[in-house]
Amino acid sequence: MNEQSATLLAVVFGVITVLLVRSRDCKWWEAALIALFGMYAGQTPLLFAADGLVHWVISIATHT
Template identity: 55%
Template sequence: MSEAAALPLVVVFGIITVLFVRSREVPSWIAVLIFLFGFYVSQTPAVFMISETVNWVISRFTF
């Protein structure tokens, strides 16, 4: 995933993270969003494996 493609994801995950952390209610699916936000911000070498996993999950929900 290129840096230009990751930037919108970082912004969206950042906004969602800030809103839910401020509300002090963080269910498990939001914890996953927070994890993804941290992951895309850090751009570690594992980004390719997690990006492929996210793309696979999204492709399973879209027909």
């Protein structure tokens, strides 16, 4: 994953996080999105596992 795509994902997850926090209703999948935002923003070692999971879900959703 290059720096540009990591930054884009961090921005997307950040916007989603702000919207979820403002709604004051957070479900389990929304908490997972917030956790993903934290990993992408912090560039933790778990980023690579989370990135693999995100790519796997996207490939299933797009059937590619």
